[in-house]
Amino acid sequence: MWSGWCLVAITAAGARAASFASWVGSRPDAPPFDAPGERYTPADALFGQIELAAAQHPGVVTAEAIGHSVSGRPIWAFHVADPGVKPDRSLVVVANLHALEWIGAEVATALLLEAIALPPRGVALTVVPIANPDGRARSEADLRAGNNLYRRANDRGADLNRDWAVHRDAVAVWRHLLPRRFAATERPLSQPETRALDALFARNRYDYAVSLHAFGGFFYHPWSGAWERPADWAAFVREGRAMETAQGGHAYRTRELSRWGFFFRAQGSEIDHLYGTYGTHSWLIELTRSGLSFAKPGEWRTYLRWYNPQDPAAHVARGMAALHALLLAPPVFLRSDPSQRHSPH
Ligand SMILES: [Zn+2]
Numbered sequence: 001m002w003s004g005w006c007l008v009a010i011t012a013a014g015a016r017a018a019s020f021a022s023w024v025g026s027r028p029d030a031p032p033f034d035a036p037g038e039r040y041t042p043a044d045a046l047f048g049q050i051e052l053a054a055a056q057h058p059g060v061v062t063a064e065a066i067g068h069s070v071s072g073r074p075i076w077a078f079h080v081a082d083p084g085v086k087p088d089r090s091l092v093v094v095a096n097l098h099a100l101e102w103i104g105a106e107v108a109t110a111l112l113l114e115a116i117a118l119p120p121r122g123v124a125l126t127v128v129p130i131a132n133p134d135g136r137a138r139s140e141a142d143l144r145a146g147n148n149l150y151r152r153a154n155d156r157g158a159d160l161n162r163d164w165a166v167h168r169d170a171v172a173v174w175r176h177l178l179p180r181r182f183a184a185t186e187r188p189l190s191q192p193e194t195r196a197l198d199a200l201f202a203r204n205r206y207d208y209a210v211s212l213h214a215f216g217g218f219f220y221h222p223w224s225g226a227w228e229r230p231a232d233w234a235a236f237v238r239e240g241r242a243m244e245t246a247q248g249g250h251a252y253r254t255r256e257l258s259r260w261g262f263f264f265r266a267q268g269s270e271i272d273h274l275y276g277t278y279g280t281h282s283w284l285i286e287l288t289r290s291g292l293s294f295a296k297p298g299e300w301r302t303y304l305r306w307y308n309p310q311d312p313a314a315h316v317a318r319g320m321a322a323l324h325a326l327l328l329a330p331p332v333f334l335r336s337d338p339s340q341r342h343s344p345h
Helices: 002-026 043-056 102-117 133-145 172-177 192-204 233-247 270-278 303-307 313-327
Strands: 061-068 074-080 089-095 123-128 208-214 218-221 253-256 281-287
Touching (some): 043 074, 043 133, 061 102, 123 192, 208 313, 218 233, 233 313, 281 313
Parallel strands (some): 089 208, 218 253
Antiparallel strands (some): 074 123
16 A cells, blocks of 8 residues: 555656656757857756756756746746755745846756755755746747846736735835835735745745846845844844855845835735745845956946846855755744734734
8 A cells, every 4th residue: 555655656756747747858958058148058958957967866856847937838847855864854945036136047057956966965946947937938939039028027027025924014105105016916925936846835835945036145034025034034044144154255135125226115025925825944045246347347337237147157155055954944833823923914
């Protein structure tokens, strides 16, 4: 009986892995980009790297299509665990929720490739390298066509960073002053991309979550849509300091997102949803301090460059250093009762 169940589980995992491999195999070749994206890896090539690593380290990673985008592209999640060790804590890393923020996908994929080669001990790690595959595909097509277009949303024009269920309602002053950019979408979880991610979060109740964005150089913790401090404020500060220490000199700075300043309150964000609904210690990391350079004023109108520095390598290393600190952090859910942390809505 037990062996039968095991066989079913192994077969199901094998089928999922096979479906990712065949999906990768079905994708057209992705030639390198020209400037300004010449140091960035096309999405299909990122997935090709993941498939190669998975094939070289069988049994370490499971690929799962957690859902599909508005235009039918799969949203891939990769689950990594050390086969010999029972995990006692968990981390999910989500990237590229905003179309042009490719640097996040570079960081997430680098972490995933490292974890496949050397699984982090005791940690169940999930990585979603490209959470907005339609936006990513459109911005890649723009670059190949030589078009400089500002893109942020999914294929229905929804901002996936404002489509979540917690702290959706702006206080009156914000709604009137900043009606478009800072408001939530019309309904919570109105998009297939956010519903797929929410189902993943609900199923696994991660200790930690990171949503990789750009730019700014900040470690933002909840709340993003309310002024009060979260119940776990002291723990958030500790975790933020650990990430700062891991980055060393000129580290990103830790902030509660809503307290950052006048312009940066965000209603219906993924970090408030993760913390408010599931108790997950969630972080929104604004990678890089922008790709713009005073030495290159000619690039100031290039939207891709706002978010993605010309050479991503140093920024990938900094992002990974911060994520390593969270991989070493103690399990959240052994520390306190999750029901004590909820104070949302
Ligand atoms: Zn963003």
